Amino acid sequence: MSDIADFANDLVQERIDAALAARNAAKSSTPGHSLMFCESCDESIPEARRLAQVGCTQCVSCQSQNEKRGAHYAR
Template identity: 65%
Template structure:
């Protein structure tokens, strides 16, 4: 008898896990708001950059400096 109950519990748990995974996959990703001003130099971030990269926090110049410093330290 307990084998049947365990089997039923496993089936129910599997279907719950699948439903939760499908729900998580279908959930839209919330886009972060872009900063209006660069957090490094306080210059305005152009609107085209803010629209192209939602969630950006630096202007192009500061971002490229950060990326080059990261690349230098990665070596």
């Protein structure tokens, strides 16, 4: 048998879940800032790439390698 404390905990958990869902939805719709250095090889990412691809985290060569790997595994 549930009591008032269980009901209150359920209500709080629902509100936390709703707030987290709203936060995650807002986060995914706005692109992040581009990194200055590649997260894979620590080489600097050229400014032109950072401006052209907002939210980039890898240099061109590391991104190309990841895309090739992804295409290989997608088959």
